[in-house]
Amino acid sequence: MAKIKFTLNNEVVEIDKDLNMRLLDVLRNDFNLTGPKEGCGEGECGACAVLLNHEIVNSCCTPLANVMDKEIITIEGFSITERYRIIKEAFAKTGGVQCGFCTPGMIIATESLLNKNPHPNDFEIKIGLSGNLCRCTGYNLIIEAVKEAAKAGEGLW
Amino acid sequence: MRDISTSINKVDNDEKTSGKAIYVADIKLDNMLYAFTVRSKIAKGKIIKIDYPELPLGYYIVDYKDIPGKNIVKVIFDDMPIFTEGDITYLYEPIALLIGPDKAVLSKLFAEVKIEYKEEEPVFAWKDSVIHYHFDKGLGKSALEEGKIIEYVYQTGYQEQAYIEPQGFIGYLETDKTTLIGSIQCPYYVKNAVIQALGAKDDEVRVIQAAVGGAFGGKEEFPSLMACQLAVALKKIKQPIQLVYEREEDMLVTTKRHPSRINFKASIKDNKINGLSVHVGIDGGATIGLSGVVLSRALIACTGAYAIDNLDVSGDVYKTNTVPNGAFRGFGAPQMFFAIEMFVEHIAMELGLDPLEFSKSILAKQGDYTSTMGVFRDPVLMPEMIEKALEVSDYNNKKTMFKKQQNLKGVGMSLFFHGCGFTGSGEKNIIKAKVRLKKQFDKVEILIAAVDMGQGVKTTFRKLVAHILEIDIDKVIFNNPDTDFVPDSGPTVASRTMMIVGGLVARATKEVKDRWNEGSFVVEKQYEQPDYIKYDESNFKGDAYPAYSWGVNVVEVEVDRFTYQVKVNKTWAFYDIGKAIDERIVIGQADGGLAQGLAYGYLEVMNHDKGKIMQKNMTDYIIPTAMDMCSMETYLYENPYAYGPYGAKGVGELSLIGGAPAVAKAIENAIGKKVFKIPVTPEYIMELMKNGKD
Amino acid sequence: MVKAFVAKSLDDCLNILNQENVKIVAGGTDMLIQNRTHSGIAIGFKTDVLYVSLVDELKHITEDKSNIYIGATCSLEQILENNLVPKILRDSILEMASPAIRHTATLAGNIGNASPAGDSLVCLYLLDAKLEIKSINSTRYQLLKDFILGVRKIDLAKNEMITKIIIPKINFDLVYFRKVGPRLSDAISKLSFAGALRMENNLVKDIRFAFGAVNIFVVRRREIEEKLIGIDKKTIKDMSDEIIGYYSEFIKPIDDQRSNKLYRKEVCSNLIKEFLEKI
Ligand SMILES: Cc1cc2nc3c(=O)[nH]c(=O)nc-3n(C[C@H](O)[C@H](O)[C@H](O)COP(=O)(O)OP(=O)(O)OC[C@H]3O[C@@H](n4cnc5c(N)ncnc54)[C@H](O)[C@@H]3O)c2cc1C
Ligand code: FES
Numbered sequence A: 001m002a003k004i005k006f007t008l009n010n011e012v013v014e015i016d017k018d019l020n021m022r023l024l025d026v027l028r029n030d031f032n033l034t035g036p037k038e039g040c041g042e043g044e045c046g047a048c049a050v051l052l053n054h055e056i057v058n059s060c061c062t063p064l065a066n067v068m069d070k071e072i073i074t075i076e077g078f079s080i081t082e083r084y085r086i087i088k089e090a091f092a093k094t095g096g097v098q099c100g101f102c103t104p105g106m107i108i109a110t111e112s113l114l115n116k117n118p119h120p121n122d123f124e125i126k127i128g129l130s131g132n133l134c135r136c137t138g139y140n141l142i143i144e145a146v147k148e149a150a151k152a153g154e155g156l157w
Numbered sequence B: 001m002r003d004i005s006t007s008i009n010k011v012d013n014d015e016k017t018s019g020k021a022i023y024v025a026d027i028k029l030d031n032m033l034y035a036f037t038v039r040s041k042i043a044k045g046k047i048i049k050i051d052y053p054e055l056p057l058g059y060y061i062v063d064y065k066d067i068p069g070k071n072i073v074k075v076i077f078d079d080m081p082i083f084t085e086g087d088i089t090y091l092y093e094p095i096a097l098l099i100g101p102d103k104a105v106l107s108k109l110f111a112e113v114k115i116e117y118k119e120e121e122p123v124f125a126w127k128d129s130v131i132h133y134h135f136d137k138g139l140g141k142s143a144l145e146e147g148k149i150i151e152y153v154y155q156t157g158y159q160e161q162a163y164i165e166p167q168g169f170i171g172y173l174e175t176d177k178t179t180l181i182g183s184i185q186c187p188y189y190v191k192n193a194v195i196q197a198l199g200a201k202d203d204e205v206r207v208i209q210a211a212v213g214g215a216f217g218g219k220e221e222f223p224s225l226m227a228c229q230l231a232v233a234l235k236k237i238k239q240p241i242q243l244v245y246e247r248e249e250d251m252l253v254t255t256k257r258h259p260s261r262i263n264f265k266a267s268i269k270d271n272k273i274n275g276l277s278v279h280v281g282i283d284g285g286a287t288i289g290l291s292g293v294v295l296s297r298a299l300i301a302c303t304g305a306y307a308i309d310n311l312d313v314s315g316d317v318y319k320t321n322t323v324p325n326g327a328f329r330g331f332g333a334p335q336m337f338f339a340i341e342m343f344v345e346h347i348a349m350e351l352g353l354d355p356l357e358f359s360k361s362i363l364a365k366q367g368d369y370t371s372t373m374g375v376f377r378d379p380v381l382m383p384e385m386i387e388k389a390l391e392v393s394d395y396n397n398k399k400t401m402f403k404k405q406q407n408l409k410g411v412g413m414s415l416f417f418h419g420c421g422f423t424g425s426g427e428k429n430i431i432k433a434k435v436r437l438k439k440q441f442d443k444v445e446i447l448i449a450a451v452d453m454g455q456g457v458k459t460t461f462r463k464l465v466a467h468i469l470e471i472d473i474d475k476v477i478f479n480n481p482d483t484d485f486v487p488d489s490g491p492t493v494a495s496r497t498m499m500i501v502g503g504l505v506a507r508a509t510k511e512v513k514d515r516w517n518e519g520s521f522v523v524e525k526q527y528e529q530p531d532y533i534k535y536d537e538s539n540f541k542g543d544a545y546p547a548y549s550w551g552v553n554v555v556e557v558e559v560d561r562f563t564y565q566v567k568v569n570k571t572w573a574f575y576d577i578g579k580a581i582d583e584r585i586v587i588g589q590a591d592g593g594l595a596q597g598l599a600y601g602y603l604e605v606m607n608h609d610k611g612k613i614m615q616k617n618m619t620d621y622i623i624p625t626a627m628d629m630c631s632m633e634t635y636l637y638e639n640p641y642a643y644g645p646y647g648a649k650g651v652g653e654l655s656l657i658g659g660a661p662a663v664a665k666a667i668e669n670a671i672g673k674k675v676f677k678i679p680v681t682p683e684y685i686m687e688l689m690k691n692g693k694d
Numbered sequence C: 001m002v003k004a005f006v007a008k009s010l011d012d013c014l015n016i017l018n019q020e021n022v023k024i025v026a027g028g029t030d031m032l033i034q035n036r037t038h039s040g041i042a043i044g045f046k047t048d049v050l051y052v053s054l055v056d057e058l059k060h061i062t063e064d065k066s067n068i069y070i071g072a073t074c075s076l077e078q079i080l081e082n083n084l085v086p087k088i089l090r091d092s093i094l095e096m097a098s099p100a101i102r103h104t105a106t107l108a109g110n111i112g113n114a115s116p117a118g119d120s121l122v123c124l125y126l127l128d129a130k131l132e133i134k135s136i137n138s139t140r141y142q143l144l145k146d147f148i149l150g151v152r153k154i155d156l157a158k159n160e161m162i163t164k165i166i167i168p169k170i171n172f173d174l175v176y177f178r179k180v181g182p183r184l185s186d187a188i189s190k191l192s193f194a195g196a197l198r199m200e201n202n203l204v205k206d207i208r209f210a211f212g213a214v215n216i217f218v219v220r221r222r223e224i225e226e227k228l229i230g231i232d233k234k235t236i237k238d239m240s241d242e243i244i245g246y247y248s249e250f251i252k253p254i255d256d257q258r259s260n261k262l263y264r265k266e267v268c269s270n271l272i273k274e275f276l277e278k279i
C-alpha cells in the first residue's frame, strides 16, 4: 500500500492503495466510475479507455503507479464538457451507438484524436479508432460520427 | 404524419454515451460475494477425487449436491448438467463454484483445488450422430440418377460471437425470491431454467435484464447455465453473488457457431439443377442443446434463394468432446448460404455458364415452393434488387475487368434469404408469445420480454406504439424486462422481435387507441398463427416460416499478391425487410451484420486442439477493427408483410448471411481459384494459388 | 505482497535497482498482460517491481552528428511523431498496437520484452541500433543484436537498465517495412520484413534485409548482405531467387494459433521479391 495522488476528472484525489492495481479496477471499484468497462482486460478492445494527460490509454493495462501526479479523465468527467456534447450528438445523429459497451471508449478515442488532429481524414480516423473494437456497428456509422463531430465542433478542438 | 421509417435518435443514446448505462459488472450490492468457476482440466473422463483447500470463514463451494431441483439446464434439448456429477465430457466443463468476498483470496484458493481424473479417450471426429434428419422434395434421390452429376464439399469453421461485454449475472434473494440480473437475450428462458433447477414455484424466481453489451445469439441459451449455477449458490449462501466471466473464460467455455461440413451433389439437365442431394454435418460439441434447431434451419435453407424441384436432404448433429456450440445470429443459415452460393457458382463455372445468369435463371419467385413444400407467398423482389446491385456496383464490368488485371482484385455477389421467426410451429406450440400494454392517464407502458441488446428494440417499440397512437414518444414507457412485470413474449432471437412481438404490440396498441378515453386499463394479446401456416415438424413439410426477408450483397476485395492478405474495399447491400420501422437503426443492423458476415468469410479463425479452443482472447481471435472495414452502401426495399407491424419482417440476422459467400466469391474472382471453405485466410489463399482448382 | 517502487529520476532507478531485487515496468503493456490474474485484484507480478515511466530525464529524443538517441521512457507515440527518428522505424511503430497502447508503451519495453514478434526489433536490427545501459556505477553500450539472447532473454544485469536506444544515422535510397498480421491493424505479427538500400554510382553500396517472427531472433545476415555489395541495379532486381535461397536456412518459422510455417516462409520470400521490385 502506498499513498498516491493524481487528478481525476479535474479534482485532485489521493488514495492509499497497492500501486500494482490496474487503473481500471481503481476507477471502477474505488471511485465508482463504471463508465470505463472491461471488455478484454488485455489492451485489445479499448472499452476501458480513459484520457491520461489528454491522450487515450487503456486503463486495463495501466498500472496505478503510472498515473502518479498525472491527469486522468474518464467518460464521466468528459461528459460535462462542450466537446462531449458535440461528439455525443454526432453519435446520435449518425447512429453510432448500438449496445453501447464500446461507446464510452469510442468517445474517448474521438476526443483524443480530435484533440491532436481537429480535421482528420478517413484514414486518420480509422487509425484513431483502431484500438477500439465494436462488434455491433461495423464501424461505418462511428466513422461518420467522428467526421460529423469534427464538422459540428469546428473551432472547439 | 411522418412515415414510420423516418429515423429518430435512439432513446438510450445518452445513458450509453455518457457511461451511465448499467451493465451487470457495474452493479455492486452490499455484502456481495464473487464466484469463480472450478472447471475440468480434461476433455473426457471421470472425476475420481476432488481436494478443495480448507475454506476460510465466509467462503463456499457449491456443486451438484447443492441443487434442490433437477441437475439439468432447461434449453430445448435438455442434456447439459448445471454442474457435472463426475462425468467429464469437455474441457473446462463446470464442476463447482468457489465463492467468497475477496477475489485475491479466491484466486489463491482456486489455484489450490486439486482434482484427480480417470481420463478416457476423447472423441473429436464427427462420427457419433445424436440427431439425424432427412427429408425429400419431389423425386428425392431418384432425380440424381440422370443428367450430369456435379459434386463438391464445403466447410465452415467456428465463429465466436465476441460481444464486447462478457457474460455475467448478479443475484440476490428478496425474502424467498431468487432474483437474477443478467446480460441476457431471453429473460424467460433464464427464469424457466432456474425454476427447474431450484424446483421452485413460478413466483419464487425473478429475472431482470441489465444493459446488454452485445449478444448475437451468444446470450440466448448459455446464460441459463450460469443463472442456474448462481441460483443454486444463492439458495445455499443467501448473500448477493456476482458471477461475471472475464474474456478468456468467456471465449473458452461459451457456445459458438457450429462448424459444418456440407456435401452437395447435383444432377444437371438442360442447364438447370434437376435434383439436389445435400448432407449437412455440424459439430454440436459435448451437448445437444439447440443444435437440432440449428441443423433444421440449415437444411431448410438448402436450396438457397433458388427454386429446385427435387431434393434429397439430410443432416446430422455430431457429438464431440468439445465446448458445446449454440446460437449465433443466423442460426445455421450462414453455413448453408455459404455452401449453396458457392455450389451454384461452381456448377455454373463447370457448365461454362455465366454464374450470375445461371443464378438468375433459377431464382425462386412468388408462388414457388420452398424446400419443404411451403410457398413463397409474398412478392420476391430479388430481380429488381439484383438489377440495382449490378448498376450501382458496376459488377459485370468489374468482374471481367478484374479477371484480366495483374493486381488481384475481385467482386462477388451473394443472393440469400432468411426465414423470419422460429422454424416451424415453434411460435404456436412452444413460445405462445404474450404481450401487454398498460395505459395509465396519457401514458402507455409496453410490457414485453424483448431485450434491447443494441439492436434498438427500446426505440423501435416506443416509436411503433407512439406512431399508432399518434402521441409523443415520451408518453410511451419501455423499461428493461423484469419477469415480475412483463409477460413471456418469447426470447429475443430468430429475427422475430419486430415481426412477431411487434405485430402483437401493434394489435394491442390499436385496441388501446380504440379505448383511449376509457382511462387506465391493460390490454393483452397472444400470438395466433396465420391460418395458412401449417407445418409438419417431423416430416419437414409445409411452411417453415411465415415470411422471408431477402438480400443481395456485392463485395469488392483486393488480395495482396505478396502476402495474400485480403482487403475489403467496398460493399453494396440490398435488403427486402418488409418495412423499416426506423431506417437508421436498420442501417446499423445492416452494417454490423455484414461486418460479422464478411469477417466470418475471411478473417475470423477459431479452432480447437484436442478440445481446447486455441484463440482464447481478443488478441488471438481476430475480429475486424475500423481499419479492416470499408464503406458500405445499403439499399432498403419495401415489401410489406401482412402480419408484421407496418409490414415489417425480420432484420437482425439477414445481414450476416450474405457476407461470407460474397467475400469468398470475390476472392475467387481475384485469384481465379475455387474456394471451398471459410474463413478464406491468407494461408488458404496461398494454398489455393499453388494447388487450387481453376 | 509484491512491492512497488516508483522512480522519479534516473538516480532513483539506479539506486533501487542496486538495492532491491526488482523487475522494471515501463508502460506496463507487456508486463501487466503477462502477469494478469483476475480483474479487481493486483497484478500478479512474480517479484517486486520498479516503475520507471515517470522518469522525465529519459523522455527525450536527441541527435548528434552520427546518431539519434531515444530515451528509454519515451512513449511509442512520442517516437512516432518525432521527425528525427528514421522513417522506417516510425513506419514500424505506426503498425504497432493502437494509439491507446502507443501512448504508454515504450521502445525500451519492446526491446526488454524480447519477443520474436516484437515489431520494432526488425527495424532496430536493420539499423544496427545500439543500447545505452546503465547501472549505479557503470555505463555500457551494446549492439541490440548482442543484447537479445533468446525468447524473453536479454543481457541485462540485475542492477542495470536500458537508458537510451541509439540509432546510427544512415541515408538510404529505399527503405521498406512490412508487417504481416492477421488483420490490418492492432494485431500481433505473423511475420514482418524490413529492407533498406543505398546505391552509389548505380551499384549497391549497402543493402539490408531483416525478418521478424520467423526465428527465435530477428534474422539479419551480414554475410549475405555483403555478397550483394557492388552489384548493379538491374542485376540485383533479378536476383530474387538467389537471395531467397541464401535466406532459406535462416527462416525457420513455426506453426501456431496465428499462422503456419509454410505461409510464413513463403511470404518472406515474396517480400524479398516485393522489395527488389521496388528498387
Ligand atoms: C493490445 C496490445 C497490442 C500490442 N501490439 C503490439 C504490436 O503490434 N507489436 C509489438 O511489437 N508489440 C505489441 N504489444 C506489446 C507491447 O505493447 C510492446 O512490446 C511495448 O513496446 C512494451 O512497452 P512497455 O513500455 O509497455 O513495456 P513493459 O511492459 O513495461 O516492459 C516490457 C519488458 O521490458 C522491460 N523493460 C522496460 N523498460 C526497460 C528498461 N528501461 N530497461 C530494461 N528493461 C526494460 C520490462 O522489464 C519488461 O520485461 C502489444 C501489447 C498490447 C497490450
Ligand atoms: S478492457 Fe482494456 S482494452 Fe479491453
Ligand code: FES
Pocket (backbone or CB within 6 Å): A096, A097, A098, A099, A100, A101, A102, A103, A133, A134, A135, A136, A137, B164, B213, B214, B454
Ligand atoms: S455498440 Fe456494441 S460493441 Fe460497439
